[in-house]
Amino acid sequence: MAFRKRREALRSILSGSACIRPGSVYDATSIRIAEDLGFELGMFGGSVASLAVLGDPDIALITLTELAEQVRRMSRASDLPVLVDADHGYGNALNVRRTVQELEAAGVAGLTIEDTLLPQAFGVTGPQLIPLEEGIGKMKAALDGRGDPALVIMGRTGTRGGGAQASGFDDCLARARAYDTTGVDALFFTGLTTRRELDAIAAVTTLPIVLGNTQGELDDTAFLASRRVKIALQGHAPFAAATQAVYETLKALREGGSPKSLKGLASPELTGRVMRRAETEARAGEFLGLKK
Template identity: 40%
Template sequence: MSTRIHQILEQSGTVVFPGIYDALSAKLAQEAGFELAFVSGFSVAATMLGEPDFGLLTQTEITDAARRICRAVDIPIVVDADTGYGNPLNVYRTVRELIEAGAVGCLLEDQVWPKKCGHMRGKRVVERGEYIEKIRAADEARRGHDFFLIARTDALAVHGIDEAIARVEAARTAGSDASFVEAPTSVELLAEIGRRSPGPNVANMIVGGRTPLKTKEELTELGFQLIVHPVGGLFAATSAIRKVFGELATTGDERGTAAEQVSFTEFTDIVGLEEKYAFAKRFGVE
């Protein structure tokens, strides 16, 4: 089945896209001209709960976040569905809920629940057969819908490269659309994944993460077609907020950081204030 993500890949070859976590970050991604965006579980856990990506985010919370985000923008949204939040029955429900929320794809991984961020220590994975049943359930849940299924494995850190490749190969046979071997720690591993894993392949770029940072061109050459930067926006926003709040707490005045802030008018343009005025006027509301 050809989905919107397949069509983007056919047109662009290699796609770089950002991680988002709420309607505002989604609007900024769309404004920047990205063809799609990714709802990062790491970022939603941080912004919604103030917690690390440690298996604390629930299916309902990620689905609610996805629904708000999908309503706010026109670009296609892929959602981090973690492990599917249970067995294949839970996976089936998760995919159906995400489709109803307006998402056009999800990432499904093979960690033991509760999971951890792929760049954290102490990861464990379920048996390969158990994971493949989840992929089969997700594939059945999305049939007849524009929905792109990414099979992610964390087996590289636990069992090594051969098992990781075997899992994404089995997942593709079971119905997934793309392969994601998480957290390779060297350029050599990236190259081996790009050579052996069935494409399209996902590369996960995190500043300070376990995987070497590479450009779009370098990753394309290594065999990757979907390049996600899941937390760059979150980390930048955190740095900016910390600086503004620190200045305000120290001096009682935020004018010292005014140059780093968007203006009131710029911000209201982003969230569509004038469009709301025009819409309200149609109904006699000033």
């Protein structure tokens, strides 16, 4: 299958002994840069998906179609395996099944399905969770929707995500055990803050573990690897950096600056490498008879 190699690469990460830090990617250019820099994995987060496609905050406004189309653009541009945040699967368990089918066809190496109630309920501040039984149903539906057995499906719980409606750590452990039994390939956790919490999670499941941002005493990849954490995210600084750079450039031009006076622009060499100019020119020469 066309994307099998990428999925097998992600499975190798999950079965390996190291903890890797993925590169945050959000479009064809960023994924090519991450690939050229040697990242083993790209992470397409829900927040940057909403920002890149809609310019909106991460409040479940982006649709499955919009997400899948952006993934297709990245899959075409690069062979880098990508793990996609598929949020709640865009509905109930049957919608989750459809989500897996669409993202698999778009070329993802893996995806996460979470147990957060989305979109936000009326009159309630802070995140809410769906019942455990519903979460189990979503994980089972995700697995049932998988056509390529190499596709990685991760169960994600928001039990430690913070907010007034987040549940306690006992619920986090219970959900980890329950999602483990469904057959998902890994478990994804956000909001962990202590080594003691990670030790407890590692004790109740044998699955590979993926963590959101790791800070404080969890900001130690050697320790994380010793507790079966295979992937640890670093946030989405590339999108923030790109936003700041575009802002400063447009501001300078609006204020009368000359394009020649601008600083921090990509060189023609870097731009040509990112757009794969050499490969395109070679094809133009072979197929169109065009010579440089």
